[in-house]
Amino acid sequence: MRLLSVTSAILAFIILVTEAKLAPTIRLNNGYEMPVIGLGTFESTSGDAERAVKDAIDAGYRHIDTAFLYGNEVEVGNAIRSKIEDGVIKREDIFVTTKLWSTFHEPDQVEKAFQRSFDNLNLDYIDLYLMHYPVAYRRVLQNIRLPSDDVNAFYVFPVDKNGNTLTEDVDYVDTWRAMEKLIETGQVRSIGISNFNSEQTERILSMATIKPVTNQVECHPNLNQRKLINFNAARNMTITAYSPLGRPHTPNGQKLALSEPKVLELAQKYRKTPAQIILRYTVQNGAIVIPKSTNKNRIQENFNIFDFELSDSDMQIMHGLNNNYRLIDFATDKDNKYYPFNIEF
Ligand SMILES: NC(=O)c1ccc[n+]([C@@H]2O[C@H](COP(=O)([O-])OP(=O)(O)OC[C@H]3O[C@@H](n4cnc5c(N)ncnc54)[C@H](OP(=O)(O)O)[C@@H]3O)[C@@H](O)[C@H]2O)c1
Numbered sequence: 173m174r175l176l177s178v179t180s181a182i183l184a185f186i187i188l189v190t191e192a193k194l195a196p197t198i199r200l201n202n203g204y205e206m207p208v209i210g211l212g213t214f215e216s217t218s219g220d221a222e223r224a225v226k227d228a229i230d231a232g233y234r235h236i237d238t239a240f241l242y243g244n245e246v247e248v249g250n251a252i253r254s255k256i257e258d259g260v261i262k263r264e265d266i267f268v269t270t271k272l273w274s275t276f277h278e279p280d281q282v283e284k285a286f287q288r289s290f291d292n293l294n295l296d297y298i299d300l301y302l303m304h305y306p307v308a309y310r311r312v313l314q315n316i317r318l319p320s321d322d323v324n325a326f327y328v329f330p331v332d333k334n335g336n337t338l339t340e341d342v343d344y345v346d347t348w349r350a351m352e353k354l355i356e357t358g359q360v361r362s363i364g365i366s367n368f369n370s371e372q373t374e375r376i377l378s379m380a381t382i383k384p385v386t387n388q389v390e391c392h393p394n395l396n397q398r399k400l401i402n403f404n405a406a407r408n409m410t411i412t413a414y415s416p417l418g419r420p421h422t423p424n425g426q427k428l429a430l431s432e433p434k435v436l437e438l439a440q441k442y443r444k445t446p447a448q449i450i451l452r453y454t455v456q457n458g459a460i461v462i463p464k465s466t467n468k469n470r471i472q473e474n475f476n477i478f479d480f481e482l483s484d485s486d487m488q489i490m491h492g493l494n495n496n497y498r499l500i501d502f503a504t505d506k507d508n509k510y511y512p513f514n515i516e517f
């Protein structure tokens with residue numbers, strides 16, 4: 173009797189583990205599949221990123237978003253390799269994104285910057301490499317102990333005495349050509365853009381040999397990006413929604429959708445949390461979401477959005493929250509000719 177219950181407990185456990193639900197995927201314009209939810213890792217450092225990525229994989233996430241800028245590629249790579257070594261996932265089960273920072277836009281810098289990210293992550297290949305932002309920044313030495321060909325020797329946000337960004341006159345189209353060459357190495361499967369507007373996207377598409385698979389932009393109920401999502405869909409490009417929770421920990425973010433009375437009402441109606449309503453909304457709106465958390469409970473909470481659906485009328489209510497409020501506007505380089513946020517979308 174006792175033996176039986178132990179056996180069935182083990183059996184139930186095995187079924188639970190093997191049936192851990194994964195997220196749906198979107199087919200990219202190059203045929204690869206990208207899970208519609210990934211873990212964001214901006215501001216996750218000092219061990220938090222490694223722990224969070226492991227918790228996320230256990231919760232069912234198969235997509236992780238990092239960047240050279242975030243300083244945590246090594247931690248992210250360690251977490252993924254450890255889950256591969258433990259047999260929890262295989263490399264091809266997980267989609268890993270990292271990004272080219274703006275100080276490395278000159279074509280001859282692109283490969284070097286990529287190699288550093290590739291070495292940091294230490295995985296067999298990277299799924300997606302994004303141009304983080306269309307404006308090129310100057311390389312200003314900050315760490316004189318590092319050789320000047322080391323990517324870590326420079327300020328990531330170089331500024332003058334007045335706090336204005338020191339930019340460099342590099343056309344993102346030339347940067348894109350250098351990124352296309354990375355595909356030939358087999359070290360990266362897909363390339364894409366981030367923080368590009370529709371005109372800049374069109375300009376890339378008009379010259380590209382390899383199309384961007386996605387544009388990663390700020391997107392949440394208060395900046396729902398309907399126009400950019402439709403624009404991209406018409407060109408077989410996806411939108412990845414960053415800051416999908418509206419950065420509730422920041423003073424500006426506190427006022428956004430997570431605390432909207434309408435969102436709280438819908439959370440009661442669907443017996444979901446406000447964060448789940450918001451993330452579900454953006455996925456139904458057609459974007460891929462990458463909420464950041466280093467908290468195990470919230471990592472699980474954010475993933476648990478595939479067992480319900482917002483009705484058409486509730487989607488209309490959510491659409492009504494849009495007020496084009498941008499949290500991340502890169503204001504210190506708004507005079508640059510490649511500044512992306514001077515036009516409607
Ligand atoms: N391409 C770009 O230029 C760009 C720019 C910004 C962000 N990103 C990417 O997008 C990711 C997400 O954006 P983000 O980090 O700016 O903002 P976000 O995901 O909208 O918000 C993250 C914040 O929300 C909190 N949070 C997480 N889950 C929650 C929940 N269920 N309820 C309440 N609070 C919750 C987190 O705290 P805890 O950690 O304590 O849970 C964290 O403080 C980034 O991490 C990064 O990977 C890209």
Ligand SMILES: *[C@@H]1O[C@H](CO)[C@@H](O)[C@H](O)[C@H]1NC(C)=O
Nearest residue numbers: 199200201202203204407408
């Ligand atoms: C988009 O790309 C996918 C993958 O290559 C392809 O199967 C699909 O037909 C394309 N759709 C359009 C509208 O071009």
